[in-house]
Amino acid sequence: MSDPEQPGGSGNQYRNIRINKGAKAQLGDIYHIGREDPLRLLPFATHAPFNSYDNQHEPDERRIFWLNGLAGTGKSTISRTVARRFDERKRLGASFFFSKDVGDVSHAGKFVTSLAVQLAKTVPFLQRQIYNAIAEQNNIANLSLIDQWRQLVLGPLSRLEKFHQSYLLVIDALDECEGDNNVRIILELLAEARSLKMVQLRVFLTSRREIPIRYGMHDIPQAEHQDFVLHNVPSQIIDHDISLFLEYKLGRTRREWSLGADWPGEVVLRQLIYKSCGLFIWAATAYRFISEGKEFAEDRLIEILENTGFEGTPEQQLDQIYLTVLQSSIPNTFRAQETDRLYARQRKVLGSIAILLSPLPAAALAKVIGISSAQVTQTLERLQAILEVPKDVAGFLRLHHPSFRDFIINKDRSKGFWVDRKGANQILAVGCIQLMSQTLKKDICEIHAPGSQASQVERSWIDKCLPTEVQYACLYWVQHLQRGSSQVHNVEEAHLFLQAHLLHWLEALGWMGKISEGIQAILALEGHVLVYGSPSFHAFIHDARRFAIYNRSVIEQAPLQLYCSALIFAPQKSIIRETFEKCIPNWIEREPKVQAHWSAALQTLEHLDAVNSVAFSPDGKQVVSGSYDWKVRLWDATTGAALQTLKGHWGDVKSVAFSPDSTQVVSGSSDETVRLWDATTGAALQTLEGHLSYVISVAFSRDSKRVVSGSADKTVRLWDATGAALQTLEGHLDWVHSVACSRDGKRVVSGSADKTVRLWDATTGAALQKLQGHSYWVHSVAFSRDSKQIISGSADNTVRLWDATTGAALQVFKGHLNSVHSVAFSPDSKQIISGSYDKTVRLWDATTGAALQTLEGHLNWVKSVAFSPDGKQVVSGSSDKTVRLWDVTTRVALHALKGHSSDVYSVAFSLDGKQVVSGSYDRTVQLWDAATGAALQTLEGHLSDVYSVAFSPDSKQVVSGSADRTVRLWDVTTGAALQTLKGHSGYINSVAFSPDGNQVVSGSHDMTVRLWGATTGAALQTLNCHCNKVTSVAFSPNGKQIVSGSYDMTVRLWETTTGAVLRTLEGHSEVYSVAFSPDGKQVVSGSGDKTVQVWDATTGAALQTLKGHSSDVNSVAFSPDGELLPTLYVLNDWLVEGHSSGRLSFLQIKQGSELII
Structure with missing residues (x-):
């Protein structure tokens, strides 16, 4: 906790450091963040332990001094006294004063860069080293803390060629740094200074005794630090x-x-x-x-x-002094009504200052909360005992001490001066939204050139175009909305704002370099709207999330591309595209053809070379990737922001994995080593050596205590996470491409170029099973969650499922057109994901073996795939140098239609897409509303199972065929039975209307196809030629031909008028389904031989045989654009499924999604 005279700024407060323009642009204009201490430093020394601190010169003395104590006990006063003393002696290396409510010094973002610039001025010969580091890494300010520290501080200091005197770093109020992980990282970085040879870097650190800091100090050897508890003095x-x-x-x-x-x-x-x-x-x-x-x-x-008594606790005494200040702030010369108004205004101003997420000048605060600057200034005049009110109008308003915030928002402590935190947040949320609505616009920085890079625009110009108060509103309005009272009108006001200004807001964040924060805000808002907002707002913000994440890098680099490339490449039917279509510039004359809806691809993350391996952290927050560029990279799984770059391997990184507790990363490389890394700091923890060739695969045991690795030296090795070698498992005859540990830690599975999968006892190293069946290299293996099954992917283009106990083969998944390089189970083990050299990622049903989804987008081999912990996303790494994140939840059931009491055999959409008809074993035909799922009609009359249903082209009638040997026609509006068509002597398996609606065709167990008048019910034709039951019938688009499929293994084409057989198509076993292409030139058929055949409807020639199904093909169709796939496509991206439970499910799928029935 900072103290009353804390400077609250970063950097050395005692001298003016000039840095060149390039360095300043990289490291940030940090020297204008701090503020002068109005009381200045005291000219006296403090306690004896601090007096002697600067007398410690021996290199083996403890180099970190941790002064800790309760809030308000004077830690920051002592920090500044120590800093001043060392500065006067030219031995202050750098200082940084954290402050919870002070923008860039409330977090670690500017910590290392601030220290680096100060050290460049302080330590002779260091300036050039630091500037060289900036020149070599032009985005160094955006790197992780660990990378910044090693490149800007530790590296340059370690390269000093002669011995220097010791220097002191003063780090004040570390407990006020945002994020426990950042606190931990800073402590670890400071401890690394012990490795310096030519200069002694010592640290004076202050904080409260909070758990993250206590734990961090505990990890530093006792011999290297000294603790001093101030409140025990x-x-x-x-x-x-x-x-x-x-x-x-x-x-x-x-x-x-x-x-x-x-x-x-x-x-x-x-x-x-x-x-x-x-x-x-x-x-x-x-x-x-x-x-x-x-x-x-x-x-x-x-x-x-x-006014303040002599008895009471320290907190009570503090409350009394605060109450005294507040009571004296408004004179008693005003009338009661005027006094009430002044107190209300005081609460509004004080409450806003107390809960601001970053400080503001008085004029900026006035614009946010909607009152005049004069009123703010007048309110603050008598509150300078608790507030720092700078003389400079551009200076930031701050509380002298955070304890006042705790006081003012506590109703019991602050009495009549209490500030309702929710109410104050609501005021700020509404103020921010109104300010942005009045200010934000397209091209707010007046750049005029859509391709302009944000990095090329002077920061001073951006700050002029986006004043402090507007930047604050852009960054924090969502947080204030969440923390405020969740009133419906506030949420709807946010909806209206985004409908008008979403792109303007994202553009502003792009210029500010804060697009990742914007994406986090959208994610937070999506959750908030789900509870408090309307369905339409939730749909809007969900689409905005997809839009922002997909275009993150574009917005970050060239914000004005929002209105060009980002919009024109957005899906045609996305809400954001439709809402902001008018923003697309007129000079774009021809827009590219894009898909109708968002695909499964969420975002693309780029390496400098091919990506060999990817994995999610178990908490789902990060992604790790390993590449041919020798680097391991950590990414934010939500925003796509790069978090860490882990360097140390001197060969391509073949494999990466997180420990189950998310704290470590393991990597294997062609440099023959396995390396362990700290997932938070990026620090190298261990290098495991012993393999004699490339390490191709690595994995952690469930308890994170062991690591398993597979190598081109044909061995599998087990290691203790501390670095000790435990077992070498020998038996494979060729390279080991993949390894995995069972969840219980008792077994290891490995896959090899010797075409086998092997199971091993993890304790004894004994070989347990040898699974054979693949005909080429095994590239990837994985255990199911319960460790009862194993999945393997091979260069023979297949994925295989095995019983982990018996070794029996359970399933073979076929469909990939090239080598399968990576496989993984979903967290519930119900689905399998595979990545292939055919450039696709495929999703499979682990139970049935059915292909569920094909994810396309990679431009080269897919080398690694993994599920997110919640099973909703998949990450893939490819030789196209990208990591891609995919949404695999696009097949979500939207309606479950309950009404049938038994199996549903047949379903169909009306041509206008508004209704669904279903036929069931319960002898009924049901009509449903496709939008709501509501039951509209139950059509009763059949005396047995209803096997087939279809709508007329005008959607006014339904035809049904039944096991009662009749065809029935029904009125859709009234549900009345119109006709009962009799003549078949067997079950009716299939029915259809002619394109003009005048005729009905039916196919039956009696081996005939019959043609009927839809209006009169008259029998028009009986088509005899099949010698077994007819399973499927359909009209050609022009109505002149009929196609039929039969158990006699033939597909037949008939002339509608004469009933003559035109063609007999042979090549299948039993035919289950037939259909015409939209142009009538082709016929497709599905069969019990697990193939789909495409035929020329004119000549009868076989055009194509499609293989890949693992069971009978029961249904086939052409897509609306005439492209054939061995799948069922549905109207307007909707699919309806019938279940044996009598339930119907509506599924919404993206264009191009597939379902094998």
């Missing part, structure tokens, strides 16, 4: 320091206002010290309150003594 020492402070400060007031020579007197001074309860913050607040009284300083001193 004897009270007489603390009281002495507070006495010196008050004497010094009140002495200035005495001289300024010519008060008595002995004012305030020894007795009063002792009373003030007693009331402070050892808190510097109390003493500092009391002094400020007294001194701001000017000629009334004596009256204010008396007010403090009279």
Whole structure:
């Protein structure tokens, strides 16, 4: 917790450092963040332990001094005193003062770069080293903390060629740094300074005793740090320091206002010290309150003594001094109504300052909360005892101490001055939205050139076009909306804002370099809207999430491309495309042809070379990838932002994996090593050596204590995570391409170029099973969650499922057109994902073997695939140098239509897509509303199972065929039976209307095809030629021909008018389904021989045989554009499925999605 006189800024507060323009652009304009301490540093020393700290010169002395204590005990005062002393002696290397409410010093983003620039000025010969590092890595300010530290601080210091004196780093209020992980990283980085040879870098660190810091310090050897607990210092020492402070400060007031020579007197001074309860913050607040009284300083001193008792806890004493300041802030000369208005305005201003997520100048705050700057200034005039109000109008408003925030939002402590946190957040949320609505516009920075790079635009110009208050609103409006009172009108106001300004907001974030924060805000808003918003708003924000994530890198690099490439490549039917179509520039005359809906691809992450391996962290927050560029990279799975680049391998990285606890990453490389890394800091933990050739695959055991690796040296090795070699498993006759551990840690599975999959005992190393069946190299293996099954992918183009206990082959998944290089189970083991050299990723049903989805987009071999922990996403790595994230939830059931009491045999959409008809074993025909799933009609009359149903072309009638040997026609509106067509002597398996709706065709178990008048019900034709049951019939698009499929293994084409057989198509076993292409030139058929045949409808010639199904092909169709796939395509991206339970499911699928029935 920072203290009353904390500078609150980063960097060295005591000298003006000039850096060249290039370095300044890279490291940030950090020297304008800090603020001058209005009380300045005290000219006296503090406790003896700190006095002696700068006398420690020996290189083996403890180099980190951790001063810790309760809030308000004076830690920051001591930090500044130490910093000033070392600066005067030219031995202050750098300083950084964290502050929870102060923008860039509330987090670690500018920590390393700030230290680096200060060290460049302080340490001779270091400046060139640091500037060279910036020149070599032009985006160094965007790298991870660990990379920045090693390239900007540790690296340059380690390259010094002669011995230098020791330098001190002062790091204040580390507990106010956002993110426990960042705190941990900083402590680990500071500890690395012990490795320096030519310079001794020591650290003076202050914080409260919070758990992350205590744990971090515990990880540093005791011999390397010294701890000092400030609140354990004897009270007489603390009281002495507070006495010196008050004497010094009140002495200035005495001289300024010519008060008595002995004012305030020894007795009063002792009373003030007693009331402070050892808190510097109390003493500092009391002094400020007294001194701001000017000629009334004596009256204010008396007010403090009279209004605050002598008994109570330190917190109670602090509350009393805060209440005294607030009660005195509004004179009692106003009428009651005026006083109430002033108090209300005070609460609005103070409440906003207290909960701001980053400080603002007074004028900026006024614009956000919608009052005049004069009113804000007037309100703050009498509150300078608790607020820092800078004289510079551009200066930032800040609380002198965070303890005031805790006070003002606590109703019991602050009494009538209480600020409702939710209400204050609501004020800020509404203010931010209104400000952005009034300000944001297209090309707000007036660049005019759509291709302009954000990095080429001067930051000063961006800040001029996007003032402080607008940048604040863009960054934090969603957080304030979430934290405020969740009123419907506030949420809808956000909806209206985004419908008008989503692109403007994203553009602004692009110029600000904050697009990742924007994506996080959209994700947070999506969750908020799901609870408090309308369905239409949720649909909008979901689409906005897809749009922003997919275009993240474009917006980041060239924000104006939002209106060009981002919009024109968005799917035609996406909500964002439809909403902002008018924003597409007129000079784009011909837009590219794009898909109608978002594909499964979420985002693309780029390496410099082919990506060999990818994996999700178990918590789903990160993705790790390994590449031919010798690097391991960590990515934010939500935003796609690069988090870490792990360097150390000197060959391509073949395999990567997270530990189950997400704390470590393991990698295997062609440099013959296995390496362990800290997933948070990126630090190299272990290098495991022993393999005699490439390490191709690595994995962790479930308990994270062991690592297994497979190598081109034909062995599998087990390692302790500490680095010790445990087992070498020998038996494979060729390279080991893949390894995995069972969930219980008892077994290891490996796949090899010797075409086998092998199971091993992880404890003894004994060989348990040898699974044979693949005809070429096995590239990938994985255990199911329960460890009862194993999946393998091979260069023979297949995926195989095995029983892990018996070794029996359970399934063979066929469909890939090239080598399968990677396989994985979904978290529930119900699905399998595979990546292939055919450039596709495929999703399979693990139980049935059915192909569920094919994900296309990679431009080269897919070398690695993995599921996210929730099973909703898949990550893939490819030789096209990209990592891609995919949404595999596009096949979500939208409606479950319950009404049938038994198996559903047949379903069909009306041609207008508004209704669905279904036929069932329960002898009924049901009509449903396709949009809502509501039951419209139950058509009863059949005396047995209904096997086939179809709509007329005008959607006014339905035809049904039944096991009762009749065909029935029904009125869709009334449900009335129109006709019963009798003549068949066997079950009716298939029915269809002619394109003009005048005729009906039916196919039956009696081996005939019959043609009927749809209006009269008259029998028109009986087509005899089949010698077994007819399973499927259909009209050609022009109605002149009929096609039929039969168990006699033939497909027949008939002339509708004469009933003559035109063609007999042979080549199948039993034929289950037939259909015409939309242009009538081709016929497709599906068969019990597991193939789909395409035929020329004119000549009868076989055009194509499609193989890949693992069971009978029961249904076939052409897509609306005439392209044939061995799948069922449905109207307007909707699919309806019938179930043996009597239930119907509506599924919405993307264009190009497939389902094998």
